[in-house]
Amino acid sequence: MSDKVLHTEVELAGVTLKNPVMVASGTFGSGEEYSEFVDLNRLGAVVTKGVANVPWPGNPTPRVAEVRSGMLNAIGLQNPGIDVFAERDLPFLEQFDTKVIVNVCGKSTEDYLEVVERLGDEKRVDMLEINISCPNVKEGGIAFGQDPKAVEAITKAVKAKAKQPVIMKLSPNVTDITEMARAAEAGGADVLSLINTLTGMKIDIERQSFVLANKTGGMSGPAVHPIAVRMVYQVANAVKVPIIGMGGIETAEDAIEMMLAGATAVSVGTANFYNPYATMEIVDGIEQYLQRKNIADVRELIGAVR
Amino acid sequence: MAEKVKEKAVVIGQEQIAGGIYSLVLKTRAAQTAVPGQFVSVYCKDQTKLLPRPISICEIDKKEGTLRLVYRVTGKGTGTEEISTLAAGDTIEVLGPLGNGFPLQGERPMLIGGGIGVPPMLELAKALCAGGSRVSSVLGYRSNDLFLKDQFTAYGDVYIATDDGSVGTHGTVVDAIKEQQLDADIIYACGPKPMLRAVKEYAAEKGITCYVSMEERMACGIGACLGCVCQTKDVDHHSHVHNTRICKDGPVFLAEEVEL
Structure with a gap:
């Protein structure tokens, strides 16, 4: 092929990623399990599973269910809390030449702020992603993400304490996602990520009961991709801050589509579960596409379809 | 690993x-x-x-x-x-x-399989037998469709329990163990949760070390998604709560360590 140097770097709020491919929070742990399959050094960033101020036990099982071309999950943000995360997971991630984005969850504004402040002096943390869109927990999570006033307020509160750039992760379970995007931008968000999962339900007709113990779960996987592309496109047209696009990305083609719709970077989520090599295939596939289309800089893709 | x-x-x-x-x-x-x-x-x-x-x-x-x-x-x-x-x-x-697999222990191990929990016991029977253990197997089925039963006989004594009583003990694997007055220095079990619960209780009564193989709906299979957890007696090493990952830290656990 061509021996031209491809420019694959993208920038999010002053943080340069070596390529636009990251992983979606909750699908990759803190990277350790997937390091047996992929070279974490080749990722633009690792986004960790949500971390709270204290350990969270998560929901009862069954926590996952398969649906056509997708899955439902209601893990409920099981996590070891910030202390264990900082002692164990951050040193693990430090071994790799990739950016580290910590996803932060909480039941109250104070919970979020405690984690944000705690991570303020962590040089190993490049950015924070604030989860105001988890559909599987009763308190916190989505409760902060479905009302524009609440979105703006939590964003402002986090921005006042955060020392790293702040990504607000938006829920698709709203009437107009651009309203939430504008509210986050007004609150000072540096970057937006979308979409979190869509609330779904599966019923076992033999047992005549819910498949998930939580009754509802967040739907993800290739079936939601067109919805995510539409929402990224809408948000890109509504705000000036950069967007991390996610939702059903399983191939380089999906990732490119998301960038053309307006995403500066993309996150691979559910695909990791059924293809642990998905991220590497997407990194390679984007480069091949750029060469084939004679595009020198991946940034030319961002929002190119208007 | x-x-x-x-x-x-x-x-x-x-x-x-x-x-x-x-x-x-x-x-x-x-x-x-x-x-x-x-x-x-x-x-x-x-x-x-x-x-x-x-x-x-x-x-x-x-x-x-x-x-x-x-x-x-x-x-x-x-x-x-x-x-x-x-x-x-x-x-x-x-x-x-x-997953982790069974630790190979015991001179007189008892292997208990129920339904689709029977298959993983076969390789275990083979490995324990090859290591010189005197294996006995207790297999539970719904009816007289005794899949794999004949293969177990190559590795030791086999006892059968059926739900409908068509073969062996009419009842559960624990009923068969009691009826045959079986003894062991270690128990390995795989099967439906009610069976594992009964086996755990039996092993605790008799003071026999017991390993159970657990099952849950999984997504990633490698320990990342936290979909397939089971409750543990002590705080688990990964999330520091009481939910451990079946796919990565199991599926085999000491019975006393997990809630059934």
Whole structure:
């Protein structure tokens, strides 16, 4: 092929990623399990599973269910809390030449702020992603993400304490996602990520009961991709801050589509579960596409379809 | 830790061995490192079925480089139904070996399998027998469709319990153990949760160390998604709560460590 140097770097709020491919929070742990399959050094960033101020036990099982071309999950943000995360997971991630984005969850504004402040002096943390869109927990999570006033307020509160750039992760379970995007931008968000999962339900007709113990779960996987592309496109047209696009990305083609719709970077989520090599295939596939289309800089893709 | 690979395995052969129960032999690199009690993730060709099917390893043949999987077809249009149509020469994506496997202990081990929990006990019986243990197996079935039973006899005494009383003890595996007054210095069990609960209780009463192999709906199969947890007595090492990962930290646990 061509021996031209491809420019694959993208920038999010002053943080340069070596390529636009990251992983979606909750699908990759803190990277350790997937390091047996992929070279974490080749990722633009690792986004960790949500971390709270204290350990969270998560929901009862069954926590996952398969649906056509997708899955439902209601893990409920099981996590070891910030202390264990900082002692164990951050040193693990430090071994790799990739950016580290910590996803932060909480039941109250104070919970979020405690984690944000705690991570303020962590040089190993490049950015924070604030989860105001988890559909599987009763308190916190989505409760902060479905009302524009609440979105703006939590964003402002986090921005006042955060020392790293702040990504607000938006829920698709709203009437107009651009309203939430504008509210986050007004609150000072540096970057937006979308979409979190869509609330779904599966019923076992033999047992005549819910498949998930939580009754509802967040739907993800290739079936939601067109919805995510539409929402990224809408948000890109509504705000000036950069967007991390996610939702059903399983191939380089999906990732490119998301960038053309307006995403500066993309996150691979559910695909990791059924293809642990998905991220590497997407990194390679984007480069091949750029060469084939004679595009020198991946940034030319961002929002190119208007 | 055993090396995990996701690769296209070649089907050596497949046969139906009982109502809804299939035996599939695959040539895969996973056979080289697999141990009794581990499982593999099997992926469907139907791309609308995203998640792998976790299936326990029934037999390992390192010389031939093959794994035997014995599984139940769970219904019409399911992933396991698709897998049951595979024939010699076909290929199928497999990831494994996964999970921890059984520790090989005891001079007089008792292996207890119930229903589709019977298959993983076969490789364990073989390994313990090869190590010089005097194995006894207690197998529970719904009726007289006693799949794999004859193969267990090669590794020691076999006792049967059936739900309908058509063969052996009419009742549960624990009923059979009591009826036959069986004794052991260690117990290994795999089967439905009520069975595991009863076996755990029996082992605790008798003061016998007991390992159970657990089952739960899985997504990633490698410990990242936290979908397949079970409750633990003590704080788990990964999330520091009381929920441990079956796919990664199990599926085999000391019975006293997990809530059943």
